Amino acid sequence: MAKTETTYPISRATKKGVVGHLAVAATVLILMMAFGIIMLFNQGGLITISPDLFYSIMTVHGIGMVGMASLGGAAIMWYFLCKYVPLNPKVLMTNLVLSVIGIAMILIAAFVFKFSDAWTFLYPLPSVSAKQHGMAGAMFFLNGVLFVGVGFLIMYLEIGRKIAKQYGGLMNGLGWDMLFGKSDKHYGPPAAVVASTMVVICNSTAILAGATVIIMSIINILNPSIVFDALLAKHLTYAFGHIFANATIYMAVVGVYEILAKYADRPWKANKVFLIAWNFSTLFTLMIYTHHLLMDFAVPKWMLLIGQIFSYANGLPVMVVTAYGALMIVYRSGLRWDMASGLMFLAMFGWVGGAVPAIIDATIVVNHVMHNTKWVPGHFHIYMGLGVTIMIIAFMYYYNKVEGNRRDHSWDRISAAFYTVFFLGLTGSFLYAGKISAPRRWAVHLPEWMLSDIVGGISACFVLAATISFTLRFFANVKYTRTANTTEEMVHDTTSLMKKSS
Amino acid sequence: MYQQLAWILTVVLVFALAVVFLTIARKTARRVDYQPIQEKGYRIRKYWFISLVSVMVIATFFSLRDLPYHDATAAAATGAKVVNVEGYQFYWKLSQEEFYVGEPVQFNVTSMDVNHGFGLYDENMQLLAQTQAMPGYTNVVDFTFTKPGKYQILCLEYCSVGHHVMVKEIVVKEKGGASDGQN
Numbered sequence: 001m002a003k004t005e006t007t008y009p010i011s012r013a014t015k016k017g018v019v020g021h022l023a024v025a026a027t028v029l030i031l032m033m034a035f036g037i038i039m040l041f042n043q044g045g046l047i048t049i050s051p052d053l054f055y056s057i058m059t060v061h062g063i064g065m066v067g068m069a070s071l072g073g074a075a076i077m078w079y080f081l082c083k084y085v086p087l088n089p090k091v092l093m094t095n096l097v098l099s100v101i102g103i104a105m106i107l108i109a110a111f112v113f114k115f116s117d118a119w120t121f122l123y124p125l126p127s128v129s130a131k132q133h134g135m136a137g138a139m140f141f142l143n144g145v146l147f148v149g150v151g152f153l154i155m156y157l158e159i160g161r162k163i164a165k166q167y168g169g170l171m172n173g174l175g176w177d178m179l180f181g182k183s184d185k186h187y188g189p190p191a192a193v194v195a196s197t198m199v200v201i202c203n204s205t206a207i208l209a210g211a212t213v214i215i216m217s218i219i220n221i222l223n224p225s226i227v228f229d230a231l232l233a234k235h236l237t238y239a240f241g242h243i244f245a246n247a248t249i250y251m252a253v254v255g256v257y258e259i260l261a262k263y264a265d266r267p268w269k270a271n272k273v274f275l276i277a278w279n280f281s282t283l284f285t286l287m288i289y290t291h292h293l294l295m296d297f298a299v300p301k302w303m304l305l306i307g308q309i310f311s312y313a314n315g316l317p318v319m320v321v322t323a324y325g326a327l328m329i330v331y332r333s334g335l336r337w338d339m340a341s342g343l344m345f346l347a348m349f350g351w352v353g354g355a356v357p358a359i360i361d362a363t364i365v366v367n368h369v370m371h372n373t374k375w376v377p378g379h380f381h382i383y384m385g386l387g388v389t390i391m392i393i394a395f396m397y398y399y400n401k402v403e404g405n406r407r408d409h410s411w412d413r414i415s416a417a418f419y420t421v422f423f424l425g426l427t428g429s430f431l432y433a434g435k436i437s438a439p440r441r442w443a444v445h446l447p448e449w450m451l452s453d454i455v456g457g458i459s460a461c462f463v464l465a466a467t468i469s470f471t472l473r474f475f476a477n478v479k480y481t482r483t484a485n486t487t488e489e490m491v492h493d494t495t496s497l498m499k500k501s502s
Numbered sequence: 503m504y505q506q507l508a509w510i511l512t513v514v515l516v517f518a519l520a521v522v523f524l525t526i527a528r529k530t531a532r533r534v535d536y537q538p539i540q541e542k543g544y545r546i547r548k549y550w551f552i553s554l555v556s557v558m559v560i561a562t563f564f565s566l567r568d569l570p571y572h573d574a575t576a577a578a579a580t581g582a583k584v585v586n587v588e589g590y591q592f593y594w595k596l597s598q599e600e601f602y603v604g605e606p607v608q609f610n611v612t613s614m615d616v617n618h619g620f621g622l623y624d625e626n627m628q629l630l631a632q633t634q635a636m637p638g639y640t641n642v643v644d645f646t647f648t649k650p651g652k653y654q655i656l657c658l659e660y661c662s663v664g665h666h667v668m669v670k671e672i673v674v675k676e677k678g679g680a681s682d683g684q685n
Contacts, residue, residue, distance in 0.1 A: 334533025
């Protein structure tokens with residue numbers, strides 16, 4: 001028999017940290033959506049802003065959305081993980097403080113010092129821009145990103161250390177003891193632990209790669225005579241950017257495992273297939289950033305082929321295990337849909353739906369005519385907007401239900417329907433623009449590209465309205481003062497709440 | 503062709519996914535024992551996995567036969583016209599700007615400042631080929647024009663505030679100079 005997992009109460013300090021992360025994430029999300037609408041309407045010719053301002057907004061929108069998703073994902077991961085692994089809530093708060101400082105520095109860089117080198121800040125662009133417009137913007141931006149990265153790295157070190165302590169080594173968090181026959185357990189650690197271990201490994205690597213290229217850029221700005229290899233810098237940039245953005249959903253999916261299993265009253269255990277899938281996800285996520293370099297023909301061909309083949313393979317764990325598991329666990333379960341369960345289920349559709357155009361674009365021959373067109377934001381907006389963001393919103397509703405005894409309102413369901421329909425409109429407009437070869441990151445568009453921009457912009461307005469509604473409902477209902485209960489009590493409370501709402 | 507294929511595939515597959523998710527979502531009201539569902543689900547999953555891997559292997563096999571990467575031997579055999587392309591903030595400099603239909607062209611693309619993207623567009627503003635323009639590296643694109651006309655080179659890698667003005671027009675004529683690019 002497998003030993004029952006020890007669970008720990010969720011402390012008030014943890015709840016404060018979780019709510020803080022969600023509050024900052026929601027606020028940033030609304031601001032970044034508004035920026036997105038401004039960009040689309042400018043491209044569509046409905047409004048006119050200067051290219052300088054457009055590109056500053058574009059820079060903030062990119063880094064802001066990735067930051068938002070990371071903060072929201074961290075909140076979900078931490079909240080559920082600390083039931084199984086005792087974590088220090090001060091570390092969570094440290095991450096929040098450093099992230100807020102970083103966000104402030106990024107906003108100063110963009111709107112005070114007009115930094116506009118995109119969130120990918122491809123070397124040597126920051127150095128060239130610094131020579132033209134002064135180094136303050138680049139320094140504020142790069143150091144701001146560094147602050148955010150340091151906050152997350154500290155958080156991952158805490159999580160990694162505690163998982164290693166609890167399970168006798170970090171890799172046992174991915175079930176290596178069971179997979180390699182060193183344990184007679186039938187199941188690995190809880191899904192939350194498995195996913196968190198994967199994120200710790202991938203994102204710590206990503207942050208170190210990012211910190212390296214940021215420091216290289218800073219050195220080059222301060223002393224232009226010290227130069228670096230542009231292709232190496234690009235590798236490091238995408239090893240950071242791709243993995244960090246990708247890992248947001250691996251943090252947030254912890255909520256899917258926990259919430260759907262609880263609502264369906266069925267176990268979502270880490271069996272061998274589950275563990276193998278997550279081990280491969282770890283490996284693939286670290287490797288496939290090279291699909292961002294498919295059009296860098298100077299990269300060795302074998303590395304580019306890896307970009308295609310392993311990008312395909314990276315779709316398998318989610319399609320065969322996680323999304324498939326979500327379908328299985330709710331099927332004929334007697335589960336009652338509410339905002340938390342419904343949105344978590346929707347998010348699985350968003351994840352797989354976003355993977356489809358992403359995998360197609362990772363095909364080298366397709367990438368040759370679609371890379372850096374609006375097809376690219378098309379696929380990652382599905383993944384981010386209908387996947388990660390929906391998971392975060394679902395968790396907000398779950399949190400208020402569990403911690404604050406709040407119930408859904410019909411307005412919430414209307415907002416969710418609007419969000420879903422119009423988000424599909426927004427992403428459809430991006431993908432269509434990619435099909436007709438509209439380039440991404442162009443402040444000014446040709447007339448033949450403008451219709452898709454206008455459709456996208458109008459759709460985004462409805463998405464923004466729905467998001468404001470979700471956020472206001474969250475802030476209006478949020479509580480973190482409820483005395484810490486045992487997990488068993490919480491489970492009981494949640495179950496009775498679900499019964500009440502049904 | 504690839505753009506159209508990507509669009510159709512995406513629309514069809516995402517729609518199919520939506521149907522699957524909606525169907526399952528509607529089948530949650532009645533609770534039954536999980537054990538038989540798991541057993542059946544795991545059996546189906548094996549076939550689902552095999553099907554996905556098969557599709558991926560087939561897609562890989564066929565798509566890797568048409569790689570856009572430079573083949574020096576093939577280019578030398580066809581006697582391709584070599585054109586040096588340099589990207590600058592915010593313009594393109596080409597060693598030649600006139601081309602002929604059916605003539606193999608080898609674009610040697612680099613950048614003299616920051617990263618740019620060399621994107622070759624036809625008269626309908628459809629993207630035909632691309633590569634990155636990087637400082638310190640030369641990426642080679644082989645291309646043979648099949649129609650006369652005015653083509654555009656757009657920057658496809660963000661290179662700062664003049665990114666969208668980085669456009670260059672080139673002309674492709676019929677062999678023998680019959681066409682002025684207007685047909």
